Amino acid sequence: MRAPTFWLVASLVGAAFFGLSLLVPNQYYFQAGYxxxxxxVLATAWNILGGYTGYVNFxxxxxxxxxxxSSVALYKLAPLPIPVLVLIGGAVSGVVGLGMGYLTLRLRxxxxxxATLAMAVVMQTLITNWDYVGGSRGAxxxxxxxxxxLGNYIVYLFLVMLILSVIAIGVARSIERSxxxxxxxxxxxxEQAAEAAGVPTLRLKLVATTLSGALMGMAGAPLPYYVxxxxxxxxFSLSYAVNSIAMPLIGGMTNWIGPLVGALFLGTIQQLATVTISSALNLLIVGLLLVGFVVVAPNGIVGLVERLIAAARNRR
Amino acid sequence: MEVSLDLLLGAIVAGILLGGFYAAVSVGISISFGMLDIVNIAHPAFIILGAYAAYIVNSSFGLDPILTAILMLPVFYLLGAGVYQVYYAVFERRGDEALRGLAFFFGLLFIIEVSLVLVFGVDYRFVEAPYIGPTLRYGAVDLPLRMLVPFAVSMVLVILLQLFLSRTFTGRAIMAVSQDRLALQLMSANPAKIKRVAFGISIATASLAGAFLIIIQPVEPSVGRDYIGRVFAITVLGGLGSFPGMVTAAILLGIVESITATFYGPSWSPAVAFGVLLLTLAFRPSGIMGR
Amino acid sequence: MAALLEVTDLGKHFGGFTALEAINFSVAAGERVGLIGPNGSGKSTLVNCLCGTLRNESGSVRFDGRAVDGLAAHQRTRLGMARSFQLPKPFASMTLADNIRIPLLYTVNARHGRHLSPAELDERCAELLQLVGLAGKARQRPRELTQVEMRKLELARAMAAEPKLLIADEAMAGLSHSEIDDILALLSTLNERGITVILIEHIMRAVMSFSERLVVLVAGRKIADGLPQEVTRNPEVVKAYIGE
Structure with a gap:
């Protein structure tokens, strides 16, 4: 599929999905779908760095x-429309990703x-001590x-996130073929062979951290309006990290389909499970699935399916 | 001025004691990450497991937490050896440890933490021991026994491990594996077996570190996360795999954290370790003692 | 003839250990130079300093008329300095054709004024695999290759960068007699096409038959530099080799 065709198909699938969901009368589905x-978005963003270049971001x-x-801070300053907040949130996280990469990517x-794990705690401490955005009391x-x-605000947020996920997947897919x-x-x-083949590895890794960070920031920008x-x-809940890592690993990391499959699979069972079981048990399931898949099926669901198809072909 | 000098002196002494405890927390990572090149980010979760083991035995039988931890050493050793066996078979042998091995330990961290939440809830747990209340006072300096005892036992632990590594055959083999795998094979030792022993020891230290932790402060399952940055900051700052460097770095971090908490408030102290880690990685990745 | 590569007073330390000390030598365009020395004499360190994988603390490296000190490895590759690795380092997840595609995309297409179209890229990948005798395996992955094929892939990938200088780091270790001849023939073909070759090698038969000149390193110092026949009669070289 050529790139313009892909974008067209992706937008159509997105639009059809959105149209269908409008038929659903219950607001809960939009909340869960969001x-x-x-x-x-998070899993795809993580995979751009983790799956494509092999650097694990915790x-x-x-x-x-x-x-x-950044949305909370801007909310206190002056109310802005969500799409603008998404762009700003993306810019802030992208710059932090760039700085982070610059500090540590020359190392193993x-x-x-x-260092990424460390940064999460530094950021949380900074925010906890920053009264302007509510400090530890929250905002x-x-x-x-x-x-x-659109009517309902949740439907609006759902639409924003839907567009973001189409963009994220589109970006991931066009990187893959480029x-x-x-x-x-x-x-x-x-990495050493890459350098010897003329690949400017540091610059490329910085591109990956910036892009990946920016997409994560964009996914986070509407959150205050959602919650x-x-x-x-x-x-700063650890569950964002564990899910964003588990989803690509469970789905498959070598192409854009993996994180999508993983996110749909894990995200959906979690949304179903929160109704019936506790959130702690829910996270335990994610942890067990993560470890189970890395041990048993290193190439994820996509890898398993590819193996099945290959086996079926050989039998014929 | 006198008051703040006293405060500073008190903060430094408290920091040294805290640093001794940090050394016990980091010694396991110093072995696994520093010597074996295994990035066990789940180590703090094993420490919390150690803390809960001490809590269970202490609350049901009234046994001293440190004594409990010593009795539990073989259990933790076997746990560590078992984890390494899986890690070796699934990742290391396939040369797949970089990405999936990391994810494996991350998942393990999560499983341990969430399992503890499911069994014990998120309430803070604590232990009872005669040395938890009293404090020795010398002028302006406080020496709380609940800090002093872990400090002392921790130093003994590090010294014993250092002796083990430099004086015994197995210990020297572990040191060799950290330098050069080939040399080890020439000594006709099996690297995987040596690494299993070393990783077992590294997890065994978590039993003691956990007991110290619950003596020093009440513990709930997510407390472990605060230590991830600390242990790696200390290990990297100390120059991977060197015990003297590690102890120096631990005490240094203890002092900086303690001063920060005294003068700026305790809510800033988690950021100190991570700030130190980031600065070390950015400017002196070979550590303070490195060349 | 003007020197293509000129190394002046190059030194490298690891902590207190001196790996290379005051190395001087030059390589003329089109020359075939053998670099030999016992294990641990600093050959690999020298290759890494030349290619920019390691930074030398003292001295300088000039390549093709300009100082390359301070340039990263990928920049040196783009200037025309290519290498193969002692232990083959293929891109394991990619097909052989894609292994070749990387240097084409990142050196040839990164140089000024040239841009290969997708069709030209495919064609070049095929040509290069043909050159090293791997034409039928373009869609296979590196793990399906034998040792000698892996070395050939390594050389093809280095060649894709259209280098002026090829540094072949022990491209024949562990190969059989006839396989060594294969690789030697390949290197000679490349040299006839005008590519300067530095051959780092342990196998004396190969070095002697290929090199026009030998440079000998022992314990981080250059102890001899000259015609192969003369160098091998040099008492210091003999002592270093027999003493090994």
Missing amino acids: VVLQYI GVAAFFALGAY GAFFSI YILRPAQVPI RLGFGFASIRDD TYLDPSSG
């Missing part, structure tokens, strides 16, 4: 919460991972109940 879509919560908190991969956001045309994608893959396979009350411990 969370699943948000995870599609600080997803930090990038995500930075996007959310494990140091980068540890309330008053959102309008209705928006023109010179940039080949460069990323060479870094993942062997209407945000405090540091929920914004």
Whole structure:
């Protein structure tokens, strides 16, 4: 599929999905759908760095919460429309991703991972001590109940997140087929050989951290309007990190389909499960699935399906 | 001025004691990450497991937490050896440890934490021991026994481990594996077996570190996360795999944190360790003692 | 003839250990130079300093008329300095054709004024695989290759960057007699096409038959530099090799 065709198809699928969901009368589905879509963006963003270049980012919560908190800060300053907040949140997290990468990417991969984990705590401490955005007490956001045309505000947020996930998947897919994608893959396979083949590895890794960070920030920007009350411990919740890592690993990391499949699968069972079981048990399931898949099926669901197809072909 | 000098002196002494405890928390990572190159980010979760083990035995039988931890050493050793066996078979042998191995430990961290939440809830738990209340006072300096005892036992632990590594055959083999795998094979030792022993020891130290932790402060399952940054900051700052460097870094961090908490408030102290870690990684990745 | 590569007073330390000390040598365009020395004599360190993987603390490297000190490895590759690795480092997740595509995309297409179209890229990948005798395996992955094929892939990938200088770091270790001849023939073909070759090698038969000149490193110092026959009669070289 050529790139313009892909964008067209993706937009149509998105639009059809949105049209169908409008037929659903219950607001709950939009609320649950928003969370699943948000995870599609996060998982896809994580995979651009983690899956394509092989650098594990444990600080997803930090990038995500930075996007959310830039919206809170701006809300206190002057109310802006959500799409503008998304752009600003993306810019803030993108710049932090760039800085983070610049500080640590010259070192071994494990140091980068540890540093991202560290950064999440630094950011959380900074936000907890920043009274302007509510400090540890948290911040309330008053959102309008209705928006023109769409009516319900949740439907509006759902639409924003839907567009974001189409964009995220589109970006991931176009990277995969491009010179940039080949460069990323060479870094993942062997960094020294990549350099020797003329690949500017540091610059490419910085592109990946910036892009990945920016997408996470964009996913976080509408969050305060979705939850209407945000405090540091929920914004920086470890569950964002564990989900964003588990989803690509469970779905498959080598292409854009993996994170999408993983996010739909894990996101949906979690949304179903929160109704019936406790949130702690819910997270335990994610943890067990993560470990189970890395041990048993290293290439995720996509890898399993590919193996099945290959086996079926061989039998014929 | 006198008052703040006293405060400073008190903060430094408290920091040294805290640093001794941090050394016990970091010694396991110093072995696994520093010597074996295994990025066990789940180590703090094993420490919390140690804390809960001490809590269970202490609350039901009234046994001293440190004594409990010593009795639990073999259990934690076996746990560590088992975890390494899985890690080796699934990741290391396939050369897949970089990405999926990290994710494995991250998942493990999560499973341990959430399981503890499911069993014990999120209430703070604590232990009872005769040394938890009293404090020795010398002028303006306070020496709370609940800090002093972990400090002392921790120093003994690090010294014993250092002796083990430098004086015994197995210990030297562990040191060799951290330098050069080939040399080890020439000594006709099996690297995977040596690493299993070393990783077992590294997890065993979590039993003691956990007991210290619950003596020093009440514990709930997510407390472990605060230590991820600390242990890695200390290990990296100390120059991967060097015990003297690690202890120096631990005490340094303890002092900086304690001063920060005294003068700026305790809510800032988590950021100190991470700030130190980021600065070390950015400017001196070989550590304070590194060349 | 003007020197293509000129190394002046190059030094490298690891902590207190001196890996290379005051190395001087030059390589003329089109030359075939063998770099030999016992294990641990600093050959690989020297290659890494030349290619920019390691930074030398002292001295300088000039390549093709300009100082390359301070340039990153990928920049040196773009200037025309290519290498193969002692232990083959293929891009394991990619097909052989894509292994070749990386340097084409990142060196040839990164140089000024040239841009290969997708069709030209495919064609070049095929040509290069043909050159090293891997034409039928373009869609296979590196793990399906034998040792000698892996070395050939390594050389093809280095060649894709259209280098002026090829540094072949022990491209023949562990190969059989006839496989070594294969690789030697390949290197000679490349040299006839005008590519300067530095061959780092342990296998004396190969070095002697290929090199026009030998440079000998022992314990981080250059102890000999000259015609192969003369160098091998040099008492210091003999001592270093027999003493090994």
